Amino acid sequence: MLTSKRTLPWRYSVATLCLVGFLSACGSGSDDASEAPTEPARKTATISILAINDFHGRLENGGTALVRDPANPAGTRATLGGAAYLQTRLQQLQASNPQGSIVVANGDLIGASPLVSRAFNDEPAIEVLNALGVQVSSVGNHEFDNGKQELLRLINGGCRAGDVIGVETCLREGQFEGARFDYLGANVIDTDTNALLLPGHVVKTIDGVKLGFIGLTLQDTPSVVAAGGTDGLEFADEVASINALIPQLKQESVAAIAVLLHNGGTTQAATINEQHCNNLSPDFAALLAGISAEVDVVFTAHTHRGYQCVLPDGKLLISGASYGQLISQVELTIDLATNGVIDKRSENHPVVNDIGALNSDGVAIEVPAMYPVLGKDPEIAAMVDFYRNLIKPITDQIVGQIDRPMAVEANASGESVLANLVADIYLWETSERPAYASRPAQIALTNLGGVRADLPTTTVTYGQLYDVMPFGNIAVTRDMTGAQIYRLLEQQWEAPQPSGNSRMLGFSTGFAYSWDARQPEGAPAGTGQRVVAGSVTLHGVPIALEQTYRVTSNDYIAGGGDNMTIMRETTNGQDGRLDLDFTVDYFRQAGLVAAPAQNRITRLN
Incomplete structure (x- = not known):
């Protein structure tokens, strides 16, 4: 009605x-x-x-x-x-x-x-x-x-x-x-x-x-x-x-x-x-x-x-x-x-x-x-078919298989299966390739807003991967201190933030943290207290505030996009390849890709 x-x-x-x-x-x-x-x-x-x-x-x-x-x-x-x-x-x-x-x-x-x-x-x-x-x-x-x-x-x-x-x-x-x-x-x-x-x-x-x-x-x-x-x-x-x-x-x-x-x-x-x-x-x-x-x-x-x-x-x-x-x-x-x-x-x-x-x-x-x-x-169908037929040989190429459909939609903690997978792929690219052998990434992240479509079938095509990541981002790897990582996590909720726009990040395997929903959202910049102290870990070891970690993101976030301004203070940057290119490579070498577990972000209260 x-x-x-x-x-x-x-x-x-x-x-x-x-x-x-x-x-x-x-x-x-x-x-x-x-x-x-x-x-x-x-x-x-x-x-x-x-x-x-x-x-x-x-x-x-x-x-x-x-x-x-x-x-x-x-x-x-x-x-x-x-x-x-x-x-x-x-x-x-x-x-x-x-x-x-x-x-x-x-x-x-x-x-x-x-x-x-x-x-x-x-x-x-x-x-x-x-x-x-x-x-x-x-x-x-x-x-x-x-x-x-x-x-x-x-x-x-x-x-x-x-x-x-x-x-x-x-x-x-x-x-x-x-x-x-x-x-x-x-x-x-x-x-x-x-x-x-x-x-x-x-x-x-x-x-x-x-x-x-x-x-x-x-x-x-x-x-x-x-x-x-x-x-x-x-x-x-x-x-x-x-x-x-x-x-x-x-x-x-x-x-x-x-x-x-x-x-x-x-x-x-x-x-x-x-x-x-x-x-x-x-x-x-x-x-x-x-x-x-x-x-x-x-x-x-x-x-x-x-x-x-x-x-x-x-x-x-x-x-x-x-x-x-x-x-x-x-x-x-x-x-x-x-x-x-x-x-x-x-x-x-x-x-x-x-x-x-x-x-x-x-x-x-x-x-x-x-x-x-x-x-x-x-x-309208004829208009769409005209353009679809021009790119069909590219979009219909099968690049891999997944064990089940994966969605962008986040759970109550703010964690998305598909965003987790994208972060895992960014980590794979910037830690396994020879170009990163001297300083491999330890953590990778992506913004949920940069993951634009679900993978709805277990057979994955080039066109589907393009729909997931259509922006043409590149991987950027930089040094971040533990304190900067905590600050980045708080910036998911701190002001200034476009109205109603959740800035939750997806993280690679091995990284985990907890946040407390009782603490106010939209706190002034630099004052947020939603991240639970001591909960941020890498492979089960608490992140040390003074230690330096090698962290990969897309170039949009690396440039301070979504008001993630702490990223502009990071150092020793290394620019990498286009995300779609290395994602296709990942699928082609991986065989069957398993959906990541949603166990990296824990919401309290």
């Missing part, structure tokens, strides 16, 4: 109804029965906003997730997403309100993409989003992965300089038209001009009703983008940027204001389509409270979580997970006499595809009856 909030009483005086022509009994002064009856003017309009967020070029499949199931309180796993399935569900939802629907998006539509899109500079993702009918989107942090000029090219069109036309760029008759939709960035300032890089807002008229959209990304974008991506840009405060545009939208006589905010929170949710925002992360709740009450709905993103609720001040809040797994629908009922919202409702609709999820025994999991199992839209 839709989350609902009625904001104005549903009552009018007879005089008012007569004035706007809603009551036929008010008459025109003629009693000629031969007059043809006129259709009464409508008194309300219902506008349906259909949103996706954090699409990340997931053209083929969005992976699996737990969905609500009345027969299973813990949720039932289903396969979700895929652009052709997404279009099918969008069209179903639009069919109930064909004149009053608009499709929008909320950033990270590109970047960290599977090879089917990334191999062609995310031009396929933009092409598909155009075909899905997206009309407006905010930018997200990943829109800046390759810098502002590349983003502007993807928006405005044209071939990528230096790439081979028809092979790497402009695959459609040597051309790329760019985004047909409005990309918004209300808080993204170009330091060359001291003006906004992109428009901050746009007004769309849907079924005669004006809607105002404000789009922006998180202020902390530079801390979650690889070095160089945000050069020449500044990111202003989200709340101030939103509120500054409200008067202008009011002057343009909009009936409602929707914010597309590429920032988000976390909640206590068992499934991706829970109908609540229980335990919404406090820092993000505080940010939302600062947004003007003139805003009717805030679409959020970034944390890849699904949630929906009504905030204390009446604003609707909704987030649609990621990868096209959900469509966030908001229905606004507009009083045409007052040009205002009188009712608003929301719902997250799972995009359940026909691929099917398997349980640990390899048996198909039955989809709950409340969800339609979707087929592919043929037009």
Whole structure:
């Protein structure tokens, strides 16, 4: 059912109804029965906003997730997403309100993409989003992965300089038209001009009703983008940027204001389509409270979580997970006499595809009856197949076997099976290869945000490994003292931290520690006390604060990404190979790869 909030009483005086022509009994002064009856003017309009967020070029499949199931309180796993399935569900939802629907998006539509899109500079993702009918989107942090000029090219069109036309760029008759939709960035300032890089807002008229959209990304974008991506840009405060545009939208006589905010929170949710925002992360709740009450709905993103609720001040809040797994629908009922919202409702609709999820025994999991199992839209499927067929000889290469499917999803301690495996592979690369013989790594780590997809089958292909690690990171090995390792662990929770963005790290085998959930999250930098003293060990031996250890990470974390600033103080760096290259090597030499145990991080309380 839709989350609902009625904001104005549903009552009018007879005089008012007569004035706007809603009551036929008010008459025109003629009693000629031969007059043809006129259709009464409508008194309300219902506008349906259909949103996706954090699409990340997931053209083929969005992976699996737990969905609500009345027969299973813990949720039932289903396969979700895929652009052709997404279009099918969008069209179903639009069919109930064909004149009053608009499709929008909320950033990270590109970047960290599977090879089917990334191999062609995310031009396929933009092409598909155009075909899905997206009309407006905010930018997200990943829109800046390759810098502002590349983003502007993807928006405005044209071939990528230096790439081979028809092979790497402009695959459609040597051309790329760019985004047909409005990309918004209300808080993204170009330091060359001291003006906004992109428009901050746009007004769309849907079924005669004006809607105002404000789009922006998180202020902390530079801390979650690889070095160089945000050069020449500044990111202003989200709340101030939103509120500054409200008067202008009011002057343009909009009936409602929707914010597309590429920032988000976390909640206590068992499934991706829970109908609540229980335990919404406090820092993000505080940010939302600062947004003007003139805003009717805030679409959020970034944390890849699904949630929906009504905030204390009446604003609707909704987030649609990621990868096209959900469509966030908001229905606004507009009083045409007052040009205002009188009712608003929301719902997250799972995009359940026909691929099917398997349980640990390899048996198909039955989809709950409340969800339609979707087929592919043929037009979108053909677009995706065009690009997939170009890379199929590469992506379908089998590189190895695993003993069971492995997921990115972390347990209650913050430990992910797949992140553990990635850390183990980083350790293997930087301790076993001859280039590291003189100073081999002892510990390796990775950020959960850098592990982007599950390994869903026991046969592992090159394309699947690319989906897991699409960023093109390299291994960086440096000296760290035991004290710096403790500091790094605390920085997983300390401020400053992008709202709701868990920065848990995965560690290699032999490394272990405990943390205490009773200690506050978000402590000021340098003051966190969540790591239990003496619990940090390497092969069972406590880490000594003054001792030096050889530690490997990806170059994003090594450069202080995710506000892991202690990494910038490490010394004696050695840069290594591309992570995808040595991961393929690992699988090819390993035979059967066993899933690592989740025994490296212990949560207390």
